[in-house]
Amino acid sequence: MPSFSLIVFISSREQEAGLDLAPYRDVLEARFEPESVEIILAGRVDAGATEGRENGVMAIEAQGGEVEAVRAAIKAATGDIVIVLDPRRSYPPRALVELIEGLDASKSDLAVAVPRRSAGRSFGRAMSRRVLGLGGQAALGTSDVFSGLMAVHRAHLDSRAPKGSAVGSRIVMDLLAWAPSSHVDVPVDTGSDDRTEVRVSGVNDLRQLKRLLDHRFGTFSRLVQFCIVGASGMVVDLTLYALLQAAFRRIGAGVDSAGVSWSLATARALAILVAMVWNFTLNRRLTFNDSREGSIARQLLTYAMGNALGILVSLTLSLVLPMYVRFFNEHRLAAAVVGIVMATGISFSMSRWVVFIRKPDAALPPIEEPVNAPSGRTETEPAAVS
Numbered sequence: 001m002p003s004f005s006l007i008v009f010i011s012s013r014e015q016e017a018g019l020d021l022a023p024y025r026d027v028l029e030a031r032f033e034p035e036s037v038e039i040i041l042a043g044r045v046d047a048g049a050t051e052g053r054e055n056g057v058m059a060i061e062a063q064g065g066e067v068e069a070v071r072a073a074i075k076a077a078t079g080d081i082v083i084v085l086d087p088r089r090s091y092p093p094r095a096l097v098e099l100i101e102g103l104d105a106s107k108s109d110l111a112v113a114v115p116r117r118s119a120g121r122s123f124g125r126a127m128s129r130r131v132l133g134l135g136g137q138a139a140l141g142t143s144d145v146f147s148g149l150m151a152v153h154r155a156h157l158d159s160r161a162p163k164g165s166a167v168g169s170r171i172v173m174d175l176l177a178w179a180p181s182s183h184v185d186v187p188v189d190t191g192s193d194d195r196t197e198v199r200v201s202g203v204n205d206l207r208q209l210k211r212l213l214d215h216r217f218g219t220f221s222r223l224v225q226f227c228i229v230g231a232s233g234m235v236v237d238l239t240l241y242a243l244l245q246a247a248f249r250r251i252g253a254g255v256d257s258a259g260v261s262w263s264l265a266t267a268r269a270l271a272i273l274v275a276m277v278w279n280f281t282l283n284r285r286l287t288f289n290d291s292r293e294g295s296i297a298r299q300l301l302t303y304a305m306g307n308a309l310g311i312l313v314s315l316t317l318s319l320v321l322p323m324y325v326r327f328f329n330e331h332r333l334a335a336a337v338v339g340i341v342m343a344t345g346i347s348f349s350m351s352r353w354v355v356f357i358r359k360p361d362a363a364l365p366p367i368e369e370p371v372n373a374p375s376g377r378t379e380t381e382p383a384a385v386s
Contacts, residue, residue: 002034002035002079002080002081003034003035003036003037003038003078003079003080003081004028004032004034004036004037004038004079004080004081004082004083005037005038005040005077005078005079005081005082005083005154006021006024006025006028006037006038006039006040006079006083006085006096007040007042007070007073007074007077007082007083007084007085008021008039008040008041008042008085008086008087009042009043009066009069009070009084009085009086009087009148009171010041010042010043010044010045010069010087011043011044011088012044013044013045013046015087015088016041016045019087021039021057023093024039024085024093024096025037025039026093027093027094027096027097028096028097028100031097031100032097032100036079037079038056038058038077038078038079039056039057039058040057040058040059040060040073040076040077041057041058041059041060042059042060042062042069042070042072042073043060043061043062043066043069044061044062044063045059045060045061046059046061058076060072060073060076064166065166065167065168065169065204066086066168066169066170066171067166067167067168067169067170067171067174067208068166068167070084070171070174071162071166071174074157077154079154080153080154080155081100081103081151081152081153081154082151082152082153082154082157083096083099083100083149083150083151084149084150084151084152084171084175085148085149086148086149086171087148088148089146089147089148089149089190089194089195089196090190090191090192090193090194090195091113091148091149091188091190091191091194092189092190092191094188094189095113095149095188095189095190096149096151098113098186098187098188098189099111099113099149099150099151099186099188100151101186102184102186102187103151103153103184103186106182106184106186107182108180108182108183108184109152109153109156109180109181109182109183110150110151110152110153110156110175110176110178110180110182110183110184111150111151111152111183111184111185111186112142112144112147112149112150112172112175112176112183112184112185112186113144113147113148113149113150113186113188114133114142114143114144114147114185114186114187114188115144115187115188115190115194116187116188116189116190117187137185139213139216140173140176140209140212140213140216141176141183141212141216142172142176142183142185143185144172144185144196145170145172145173146170146172146196147172148171149188150171150172150175152175152178152180156178156180156181157178160178162174162178163177163178163211163215164177164207164211164290167204167207167208168204168205168207168208168209169204169205169208170205170208170209173208173209173211173212174208176212176215176216177208177211177212177215207289210225210286210289214290219352222287222288222348222352223348225283225286225287226283226287226344226347226348226351227344229279229282229283229286229287230279230344230347232278232279232282233275233276233278233279233282234275236271236274236275236278237271237272237274237275238271240270240271240274240275241267241268241271244266244267244270244271245263245264245267248263248264248266248267249263276303276304276307277300280299280300280303283303283351283356284296284299284356287351288351288352288355288356288358290358291356291357291358292356293357294357299355299356302350302354302355303350303351303355305350306346306347306349306350306351306354306355307347309346309347309350310342310343310344310346310347310350311343313339313342313343313346314336314339314340314342314343315339316339317335317338317339317342318332318335318336318338318339321335321338321339322335
């Protein structure tokens with residue numbers, strides 16, 4: 001039988017003092033008869049202290065967030081199957097058995113524990129939890145993104161490099177973004193005092209969410225972000241244009257003898273320039289934040305060229321389509337919409353594959369002999385494989 005590594009995230013020294021991990025080890029040994037069950041405490045622990053700690057329990061001190069601590073523990077783990085437990089959620093020892101059985105039955109790389117439906121829950125609470133669960137499953141890959149219990153095959157972790165830097169507080173989101181070929185939600189029993197702890201630790205959690213969405217939806221995720229940035233740029237453009245016009249009027253700038261309003265042209269040019277730099281900066285920092293290597297000057301120049309090409313195509317379609325297509329002659333705004341859509345596609349394509357060139361992820365050598373999950377299992381509630 002394979003061996004297990006049980007990683008327990010410790011958020012405080014006081015939490016470690018109140019933990020009793022022996023029942024978790026005992027239930028794994030009794031059900032699966034593994035070669036070994038190692039326990040690793042990771043997080044805010046004193047790695048040098050041994051008083052009150054079971055023999056053979058490893059401690060890894062990490063002062064950062066949950067993801068940093070768990071990644072360090074995974075690196076040190078030796079078990080064939082790695083189990084991650086956050087004791088801030090209420091999972092009885094039996095939940096570990098249900099999780100491993102679900103992982104084995106589904107033949108997945110990763111299993112995420114989700115609370116089994118409770119018959120005593122009110123209709124409104126049950127429906128809201130169901131809707132949130134379905135939304136989370138569709139968008140993020142699990143119905144409980146706040147889960148505190150996961151199991152993953154060691155062979156999968158060794159064959160792939162983790163995604164991005166160790167930021168964020170959602171362990172399950174980090175494991176989902178670790179590119180598993182398959183994962184499964186496994187219903188497990190939870191304690192009566194189990195409560196989902198909804199907490200956001202700032203920008204790092206948003207970065208972690210973006211990383212997972214980019215992993216799951218790829219180019220589509222970045223296109224949505226690109227359009228959101230573009231919408232914010234439009235607000236900057238129009239707002240600055242209005243402010244500059246008002247400023248020029250206050251200083252008495254108007255139309256010259258040739259009938260040209262240089263103040264209006266200057267205001268429009270400045271507004272467009274500032275909006276373009278705004279969009280470039282946000283796209284570089286957010287939409288394509290994993291592709292910031294290289295010369296900023298080169299990126300800005302190619303970004304401006306891509307935008308210029310998009311504007312040219314949009315203008316051309318807005319003028320040419322009404323000349324040759326009757327529908328667009330009667331609906332000139334529709335021609336402008338076609339031009340905007342095409343311009344957005346060109347600008348995004350240039351940004352995605354020319355301006356912000358992403359280096360390939362560093363890959364670890366594949367494992368030649370994959371690890372098999374435990375063969376023995378009991379009946380559990382069916383788990384839907386995503």
